[in-house]
Amino acid sequence: MKKKFKFAYLYMLLLSLIALAACTNSESNTSEQNEENKENNEVVTTEEGKTVISFWHAMSGVGQTSLDSIVADFNASQDKYEVQAEFQGTYEESLTKLRSVGGTKDAPAITQVFEVGTKYMIESGFVEPIQKFIDEDKYDISQLEGNILNYYTVDDELYSMPFNSSTPVMLYNKDAFKAAGLDPEKAPATFSEVIAAAAKLKTDDMKGFSMLTYGWFFEQLVATQGGLYVNEENGRAGDATEATFNGEEGLRVFEFLDTMNKAGTFGNFGTNWDDIRAAFQSGKVAMYMDSSAGVTGIINNAPFEVGVAYIPYSDEAERKGVVIGGASLWMSKGIAEAEQKAAWEFMKYLTTPEVQAKWHLETGYFAINPSAYDEAVVKDAWGKMPQLKVTVDQLQSTEPSIATQGALISVFPESRQQVVTALENLYQGMSPQEALDQAAEGTNRAIEIANKTK
Known part of the structure; x- marks a missing residue:
């Protein structure tokens, strides 16, 4: 009986080893074949043929x-x-x-x-x-x-x-609005309204408004006025040769930020997304601009009721919408x-x-x-978080145009860095026009080099 059991055990072990070897060889062959396929620009597949x-x-x-x-x-x-x-x-x-x-x-x-x-x-x-x-x-x-x-x-x-x-949206602290005597269901829409609300919201511990020192938000505030970032119809009619964001629309944005910075109602929390979000959630700033993709996280983590609104626009222009x-x-x-x-x-x-x-x-x-x-x-x-619908409404109400279609330049990352430097210079006291002009000049140099080496 013991011999029969021992023989059966050895027989099953041998079958397992054969199966394992076959499987290993199959995997090895498949791997080798896929390597060969890749070398010959042929399709790599799974064992099942996918x-x-x-x-x-x-x-x-x-x-x-x-x-x-x-x-x-x-x-x-x-x-x-x-x-x-x-x-x-x-x-x-x-x-x-x-x-x-x-x-x-x-x-x-x-x-x-x-x-x-x-x-x-x-x-x-x-x-x-x-x-x-x-x-x-x-x-x-x-x-x-x-x-x-x-x-x-x-x-x-x-x-x-x-x-x-x-797209960007404006988030605001509804509790702070109530405490300041502002309507928590009606966010400020224009630059002047934001400036006025920021003055009322400011306390010893809280700034009224903030914006991440990031070029994307500047681009949006220019585009929502119908302004273009570069020439050649925002780079869509041909290769752009120079920046135009230092025109009247861009200047309005810098003057908007400069006014609050000088009044002490603007909070400068730098270039890090986490820092500005932490400042809002801890009550250090009452209003700020964020990505629509960050809304859910902020609402879930803030210890107060969060409002979501469209981004503000200049009083001298009509709202055109946002760039994706x-x-x-x-x-x-x-x-x-x-x-x-x-x-x-x-x-x-x-x-x-x-x-x-x-x-x-x-x-x-x-x-x-x-x-x-x-x-x-x-x-x-x-139904549980109606603020999410506001982000979609803003996108779907955007007027299709060259401005809201967005600019096309191959040196956009470099240009954004120029705008970041300009914003930092602005907050340090440089005049809005000078700061903008310097950013435009830096962008122009990058565009010129890119066009020559294209």
Whole structure:
């Protein structure tokens, strides 16, 4: 009996070793074959035959958690494709990595790039315009949010698929408004109204208004007046050659900030998002501008009732709306056709109302497909947190124009840094016009160099 048991045990052990060896050899062969496929610019597949593609992104924290979940759901929803989401650091770090492999077989099928990288990506030669796949597939682009598509559309061609889209909004402390005798249900709308409210809200411990020292907010305050950032119709009629943001619209913004800074009602909390958000939540400032994607977190963490309003605009202008921010997804050129097909199918999946509803609620970013707002889960969430709807209303009420479409220049990151320096100089006492002119001159030099080396 013992011999029979021992023989059966050895027999089962031998079968297990054979199976393990076969599995190991299979995995090894698959890995070797995929390496060979990559070298020959052929498709990498899973053991099940799924086409594998890489998706480079810059999402961290809540955004990464939500994105990983969406990718997993896509992979499980069908048996043809497998997306591998790979975090590449910040937008700047990811773009630097892409420069080394862009246009080759080693490039990821999809890369997430921030909005100010649009001009660079178009001129890079690394990408296949999304319009090609829209036309071939007869995909109904009208189902997506027009005011988001506008930014990424150049000469009537959509170059990338919008993904994590946001705009600025103004957040305010409703409790502080009540204490100051202001209507907590009516936020100030114009520059003069903000200045007046800031004076009433100021206390020994609280400043009235603040804005992150970041070029994006300045761009928005210029655009909502109908002002342009650069010439050549904001760089959309041709390559821009000079900055125009130091004109009357930009000057109004700097004078607006300068007035409150000199009155002691403006709080300068620097360039770090966490610092200005902490200042608001701890009651050090009553009003400030933030990204729409940050609204949910602020409401959930503030020890007071938070109001959300449209960004302010100049008394000498009419409100035109906002320019979309965030990032979009770009299709690589030079990779296998099957990989492009997989990437396109994933992009279409991302635009579905169900996925966009999940993305909107989990991250605070806009749904690029407005039908997502009709989903029951979104309506329920808006009922509990109506401030979220304000961010969407501001976007959808934006008037399409060259100003709100946003500027296109390949040196946008450099230009934003010029504006940051100008804001810092302003707060140190430099005149608004001089600070702006210096930023414009620095931007012009960067544009000139970029145009010469294009």
